Amino acid sequence: MLRAITGLLRLSWRQDRRKMAVALALMVGNAVAVPASAVALKHLTNAAAAGRAGAAAWAGLAVAVAAIAALTCAHFAHIGYFEVSELNVLSTDEQLIEISNGTPYLDHHERPEHADRMALAQDELQRIGEGLQALLTGGSLAVGLLLTTVLLTLTHPALVLLPLLAALPVLAGRRAEAAADRARADSVVDTRQARHLFELTTTAASAKELRLLGLVGHLQQRYATHWQRATARLWRGELAAGLWRAAGQAVFALGYVAALVLVVRDAVRGRADVGDVVLAIMLASQLNHQVAAAVTITQQLARSGRSLQRLDEVRELVPQPVVAPDAPATPLLPPARLLEGIRLRQVTFTYPGAAEPVLRDVDLLLPAGSTVAVVGENGAGKTTLVKLLNRFYEPDRGAILVDGVDLRHLDLAAWRARTTAAFQDYARPELTARLAVGIGDLPRATDDDAVRTGLARAHSEVADKLPYGLDTRLGRSHADGGVDASGGQWQQLALGRAMMRDAPLLMVLDEPASALDAEAEHRLFARYADGAARVAADSGGVTVFVSHRFSTVRTADLIIVIGDGGVREVGTHDELIRLGGVYATLYGTQAAAYR
Numbered sequence: 105m106l107r108a109i110t111g112l113l114r115l116s117w118r119q120d121r122r123k124m125a126v127a128l129a130l131m132v133g134n135a136v137a138v139p140a141s142a143v144a145l146k147h148l149t150n151a152a153a154a155g156r157a158g159a160a161a162w163a164g165l166a167v168a169v170a171a172i173a174a175l176t177c178a179h180f181a182h183i184g185y186f187e188v189s190e191l192n193v194l195s196t197d198e199q200l201i202e203i204s205n206g207t208p209y210l211d212h213h214e215r216p217e218h219a220d221r222m223a224l225a226q227d228e229l230q231r232i233g234e235g236l237q238a239l240l241t242g243g244s245l246a247v248g249l250l251l252t253t254v255l256l257t258l259t260h261p262a263l264v265l266l267p268l269l270a271a272l273p274v275l276a277g278r279r280a281e282a283a284a285d286r287a288r289a290d291s292v293v294d295t296r297q298a299r300h301l302f303e304l305t306t307t308a309a310s311a312k313e314l315r316l317l318g319l320v321g322h323l324q325q326r327y328a329t330h331w332q333r334a335t336a337r338l339w340r341g342e343l344a345a346g347l348w349r350a351a352g353q354a355v356f357a358l359g360y361v362a363a364l365v366l367v368v369r370d371a372v373r374g375r376a377d378v379g380d381v382v383l384a385i386m387l388a389s390q391l392n393h394q395v396a397a398a399v400t401i402t403q404q405l406a407r408s409g410r411s412l413q414r415l416d417e418v419r420e421l422v423p424q425p426v427v428a429p430d431a432p433a434t435p436l437l438p439p440a441r442l443l444e445g446i447r448l449r450q451v452t453f454t455y456p457g458a459a460e461p462v463l464r465d466v467d468l469l470l471p472a473g474s475t476v477a478v479v480g481e482n483g484a485g486k487t488t489l490v491k492l493l494n495r496f497y498e499p500d501r502g503a504i505l506v507d508g509v510d511l512r513h514l515d516l517a518a519w520r521a522r523t524t525a526a527f528q529d530y531a532r533p534e535l536t537a538r539l540a541v542g543i544g545d546l547p548r549a550t551d552d553d554a555v556r557t558g559l560a561r562a563h564s565e566v567a568d569k570l571p572y573g574l575d576t577r578l579g580r581s582h583a584d585g586g587v588d589a590s591g592g593q594w595q596q597l598a599l600g601r602a603m604m605r606d607a608p609l610l611m612v613l614d615e616p617a618s619a620l621d622a623e624a625e626h627r628l629f630a631r632y633a634d635g636a637a638r639v640a641a642d643s644g645g646v647t648v649f650v651s652h653r654f655s656t657v658r659t660a661d662l663i664i665v666i667g668d669g670g671v672r673e674v675g676t677h678d679e680l681i682r683l684g685g686v687y688a689t690l691y692g693t694q695a696a697a698y699r
């Protein structure tokens with residue numbers, strides 16, 4: 105709880121100190137005004153009972169001022185902290201984005217726990233705004249409770265116990281919150297599945313298959329099962345939480361009645377005046393409200409604290425960069441031009457949690473200035489190989505050398521600035537077509553000439569086919585409705601994006617043309633090969649492409665056949681055909697299919 109309070113205060117203070125200071129002052133004003141109105145009411149009652157009109161008028165005025173302050177201070181404070189709360193949400197969302205992307209690696213994105221934690225964190229951090237309100241109201245309640253306790257004790261010493269009883273509902277409230285929280289965490293897998301099924305059954309991408317295969321009823325039933333299971337868990341959690349809260353409040357209610365009996369008995373015996381009875385009734389009922397509010401506030405605070413903790417939970421799964429034992433103190437810059445090429449030396453790699461390595465003891469040289477095709481069966485490890493070249497993972501053993509320098513010794517940002525890639529699961533940024541391509545080289549993102557060059561290198565006329573050319577807004581997230589690009593158009597934009605950078609040292613094209621027809625892919629690569637030769641002459645850059653289409657593959661300078669956890673064959677098309685091995689068989693099968 106203390107961590108939640110300090111965390112929230114620090115976060116909010118950083119956003120806007122002045123607004124926070126004003127809000128704090130107003131909340132303290134509110135805290136003092138509430139018990140002050142009870143004291144003023146006591147004096148008003150006694151003055152009225154004694155027939156002192158002047159004193160009664162002043163006391164009445166004090167009651168009015170205190171009541172107005174009590175009712176309005178919190179509203180004015182809200183105006184101040186509302187903006188800070190919104191900034192808190194923005195700041196924590198930004199932190200989530202930073203945490204998720206603050207690693208060179210991809211492991212966490214591929215782990216289901218990360219998706220769960222991310223979903224929980226995103227969901228709960230939306231409510232961090234209410235945390236600040238809870239914090240300020242809680243602070244105001246603490247001051248109010250202190251004043252109320254002092255006043256109650258002055259009225260009757262035994263009444264000091266009454267606020268202590270307030271602790272019980274608060275403790276019970278915390279138990280309740282823990283029960284509800286456990287239920288929420290237990291139900292998250294079912295909720296995620298249900299959300300996925302809902303999306304699957306309502307999005308255009310799957311509509312065709314659902315209808316043809318008659319899957320709607322089946323999926324609907326699965327959706328309902330997951331949803332019902334999640335709801336049942338949540339309901340059990342809420343029931344337990346409700347019982348804890350009710351028990352805590354019942355104990356306090358008994359104490360409240362006992363306190364009033366004590367003061368009324370004193371008044372009957374002449375040891376207290378009628379003003380004291382009014383004061384006790386007011387304070388005890390205020391205490392009741394304060395306690396009920398404190399329970400809610402502690403729940404909200406605990407929830408906000410937990411949402412801040414969610415940031416740490418997400419952070420835990422994000423892998424930290426590996427520093428090679430013999431790394432230089434200052435990372436090296438990649439060469440301006442590749443002379444030898446990129447070498448894999450005894451590289452073995454196993455996915456986190458997997459029993460067997462995907463690649464074992466791979467030795468390869470991707471020569472400077474060459475176009476290298478990687479082929480192999482589905483799941484052979486082709487994508488894994490190119491991801492290792494991009495340093496999205498670290499090899500378990502062995503090293504990747506760029507002109508003889510260990511990739512781990514290079515400044516990662518500088519290396520990535522000299523690489524470019526189009527992946528089979530390319531991003532679909534819902535921007536204008538210009539930016540969707542241009543962000544391939546951020547400094548030139550809005551340079552139409554550069555964008556058109558990128559698209560030309562990708563052999564794409566997509567910009568001319570879109571209704572507003574490069575100004576076309578893509579996707580449905582735009583207020584005035586964007587344009588739905590086809591799968592092939594998105595892929596061409598991704599390819600154009602990959603072609604934006606001039607003179608990369610490494611270009612990876614991982615089945616970037618799967619949505620294009622074989623002829624279009626062939627044209628693309630033929631055209632690209634010209635560009636690649638130019639780039640290779642400038643920078644000695646290596647182009648690695650993964651493809652299942654052998655008409656494209658045969659054009660490469662070097663072909664690598666991956667299978668059985670390693671490299672099975674390496675050579676040019678002619679060499680591999682002469683070898684009569686795996687490549688020759690695969691090539692023969694595909695060529696026969698086209699005859």
Ligand SMILES: Nc1ncnc2c1ncn2[C@@H]1O[C@H](COP(=O)(O)OP(=O)(O)OP(=O)(O)O)[C@@H](O)[C@H]1O
Nearest residue numbers: 214455458462480481482483484485486487488489
């Ligand atoms: N993130 C991951 N975690 C665990 N295993 C993975 C992960 N990604 C891939 N694999 C496994 O590693 C193996 C190689 O996958 P990879 O994607 O490299 O194959 P590929 O040759 O590119 O296949 P395809 O032709 O289908 O694209 C497969 O068995 C795959 O299931």
